Amino acid sequence: MNNRTRAWLLSDTPVSVRKASLGRAYRRWRAFSRNPLNMLGLAILLLLIVVALIGPLFTVTTDPLKQVLSDRLMPPGAAHWFGADQLGCDILPRLVHGSRLTLSTRYWSSYSSCRSVC
Numbered sequence: 001m002n003n004r005t006r007a008w009l010l011s012d013t014p015v016s017v018r019k020a021s022l023g024r025a026y027r028r029w030r031a032f033s034r035n036p037l038n039m040l041g042l043a044i045l046l047l048l049i050v051v052a053l054i055g056p057l058f059t060v061t062t063d064p065l066k067q068v069l070s071d072r073l074m075p076p077g078a079a080h081w082f083g084a085d086q087l088g089c090d091i092l093p094r095l096v097h098g099s100r101l102t103l104s105t106r107y108w109s110s111y112s113s114c115r116s117v118c
Contacts, residue, residue, distance in 0.1 A: 062090050064096070
């Protein structure tokens, strides 16, 4: 962002409602982005969203609940990228499936709480 745009956003006397709301949003973003823990939380949330969106493309052929007892406690490798648990379930498809459930639960709980308050 260049200095002219920054000065326009941070102006003390906005000439329109749009400019005032953009200036407030820019100030909030600057305050938010100064805290490293906020940025870490944002990075984790974005990573979770990316895994939930593109993860099923990599785990299409694997059922997250499929048990193969001969693969119990397998270390990470070509067959199981994140390894296998004590029941022989591949951990990567379970992680992707769980992230999708987590995000949908988070969305619907936020939506319902907003609908009840607003």
